[in-house]
Amino acid sequence: MKTNFKFLAFITFLGLFLNSCSSDDDNVAFNAPIISNFEYGEGSEHSTEQVAYKGSDIHLEAEINAEAKVSSITLSIHAHDLTVGDDEVDWDFEQVFTDSNYLVINPTFHEHIDVPANIPAGEYHIELIVTDELGNSTEIEGHIDVLDPITLSDFSIDTSVVRGSDFHAEFMVNAVNGIHNITVDIHADGITPGEGEVEWDFEQAYEEGYHEQTEVEFHKHIDVPVTAPAGEYHMLFTVEDENGNTKTYETHIDVTAS
Structure with missing residues (x-):
């Protein structure tokens, strides 16, 4: 009888122990990542x-x-x-x-x-x-x-020019991807040419000295034909980088007869 009692007691203790371990496992807390x-x-x-x-x-x-x-x-x-x-x-x-x-x-x-x-x-x-x-x-x-991958700063652009002469335009360009080209577009704002005058539209892309540069000063003198009608002209400067991004700057210039 004593042997059986001891055996039953051992089995009971073992069951309680395993159940306790199982409960502990179920209650294990995982920390947040x-x-x-x-x-x-x-x-x-x-x-x-x-x-x-x-x-x-x-x-x-x-x-x-x-x-x-x-x-x-x-x-x-x-x-x-x-x-x-x-x-x-x-x-x-x-x-x-x-x-x-x-x-x-x-x-x-x-x-x-x-x-x-x-x-x-x-x-x-x-x-x-x-x-x-x-x-x-x-x-x-x-x-x-x-x-911005392209930034323009320090603008110095003439606001008026006598036809038959040139005007000055300069500004700084920073382009992290390198410059592809710089385009200048100048056209009249609804000016009707008079006698002896010829409509003037100017567009040119500049690469030499600028292509693939990441920091450079754009500096140009642009001739205005003596036959250009006097009046206000719209100017658009566009910088395109090697990734196809563009940055523009717009301004106006007055072309005068004298």
């Missing part, structure tokens, strides 16, 4: 400088430590109170990544996101959210400056 080494910048250079250019892309990378498998990674990018200019649109980006290489324990996030060419330049907010299959989530955020 940890995001570290979050970096982003200009995509073509895999830069960590927090700058990108319109019409290019943003490189993003982060290490994720997840005790439970990741179920999704959400990336959002949006502007901070930027004014939308002519021919520009708001950019509000959001994408949920559920690629198989991310739905694992401890994945590395690495993506390149295209930046539209027609959005306002300025500061954009970036947010990365990682959620595991147990519903735990972690987010990390930062900011990136989206810049």
Whole structure:
């Protein structure tokens, strides 16, 4: 009897022990994912400088430590109170990544996101959210400056010229992708040629001395025919870079008879 009693007691104890272990396993708490080494910048250079250019892309990378498998990674990018200019649109980006290489324990996030060419330049907010299959989530955020790939500055352009002479135009050009060419377009604003006058429209593309340069001063003297009708002329300067991005500057010049 004693032997049977001891055996039954042992079996009971073993059952309680295993049940306790099972309960402990059921109550194991998994920590939320940890995001570290979050970096982003200009995509073509895999830069960590927090700058990108319109019409290019943003490189993003982060290490994720997840005790439970990741179920999704959400990336959002949006502007901070930027004014939308002519021919520009708001950019509000959001994408949920559920690629198989991310739905694992401890994945590395690495993506390149295209930046539209027609959005306002300025500061954009970036947010990365990682959620595991147990519903735990972690987010990390930062900011990136989206810049114009072409900038024009320091304009010095004559506002009037006597026909039969020339006028001076100069300005600085910065183009991160290199300059393809610089075009000057001049045409009259509704001027009717008089006797002895000939309608004057000027258009020329300049490459020599500018092609493939990233920083240069445009400096030209443009002849105005002596037969050009006097009046106001519209001028458009267009810089095109090697990626097809363009930047324009508009102004007017008065052509006088003397």
